[in-house]
Amino acid sequence: MKMRYAMLCSSNQNRSMEAHSFLKGQGFDFASYGTGAHVKLPGPSLREPNVYDFGTPYKHMFDDLRHKDPDLYKRNGILPMLKRNVTVKTAPQRWQDNAADGLFDVVFTFEEKVFDMVIEDLNNRDQTLMKNVLEINLEVKDNHEEAATRSRLTLELCQELEAIESWEDSIDEILAAFERQKGRALLYSVCFY
Structure with a gap:
C-alpha cells in the first residue's frame, strides 16, 4: 500500500529534514514541517x-x-x-500554515511536545472527511548523528507499514514488535481529517 508521510519537528529543521532527505531518496512520498513560531x-x-x-x-x-x-x-x-x-526543498514550512498541502496517512514526530501539538492541531480542525491519520512519535535527540540513526529506524517502520494491506488492523502489533526489536519506545495516536 503506497502511503503519504509527513515529518515534523519543532523549529530547527535538522531532524525532520534529515528524515525527509533520507526517505525521499528511498522513494517514499514525504513532506517535512516545523511547528514552532520561527x-x-x-x-x-x-x-x-x-x-x-x-x-x-x-x-x-x-x-x-x-x-x-x-x-x-x-x-x-x-x-x-x-x-x-x-x-x-526551497524553504522550511510550518505545519499549522500548510493544512492545504494534503492529507497524510502517517505523521512522524521526533519529540513529544511536537506530537502533542499535532494531535491538538488535528483535533481542532474541521474533521469533515473522517479520513484517519496515524501519528507516531519516535523521540530523537537534536544532533546530527541521532537524526541519521532515527531516519533509518523511520525507514524500517515505513517499510513495515507499506507491506500491509491496512495498518488500522495491525498497528498495535507492528509497533509493539518494533519497540521490542529496537528497544525504542514509541507514542502513537489515530486522528482524523
Whole structure:
C-alpha cells in the first residue's frame, strides 16, 4: 500500500529534514514541517540563536550564516545541514500554515511536545472527511548523528507499514514488535481529517 508521510519537528529543521532527505531518496512520498513560531538555528551562544521566518529560503539562511561566521557554522554542522536542506526543498514550512498541502496517512514526530501539538492541531480542525491519520512519535535527540540513526529506524517502520494491506488492523502489533526489536519506545495516536 503506497502511503503519504509527513515529518515534523519543532523549529530547527535538522531532524525532520534529515528524515525527509533520507526517505525521499528511498522513494517514499514525504513532506517535512516545523511547528514552532520561527525557524531557530544555533547561534554563537544559547541566548543568541539565528531566527528566521518560515518560508525563508534555505539558500538565504546558508548565505547569511556563511557571511556571519563561516568557521563557527561549519564546525557546528549548520552550514552542511542547510546545504543538504537546499537539495530537499526551497524553504522550511510550518505545519499549522500548510493544512492545504494534503492529507497524510502517517505523521512522524521526533519529540513529544511536537506530537502533542499535532494531535491538538488535528483535533481542532474541521474533521469533515473522517479520513484517519496515524501519528507516531519516535523521540530523537537534536544532533546530527541521532537524526541519521532515527531516519533509518523511520525507514524500517515505513517499510513495515507499506507491506500491509491496512495498518488500522495491525498497528498495535507492528509497533509493539518494533519497540521490542529496537528497544525504542514509541507514542502513537489515530486522528482524523
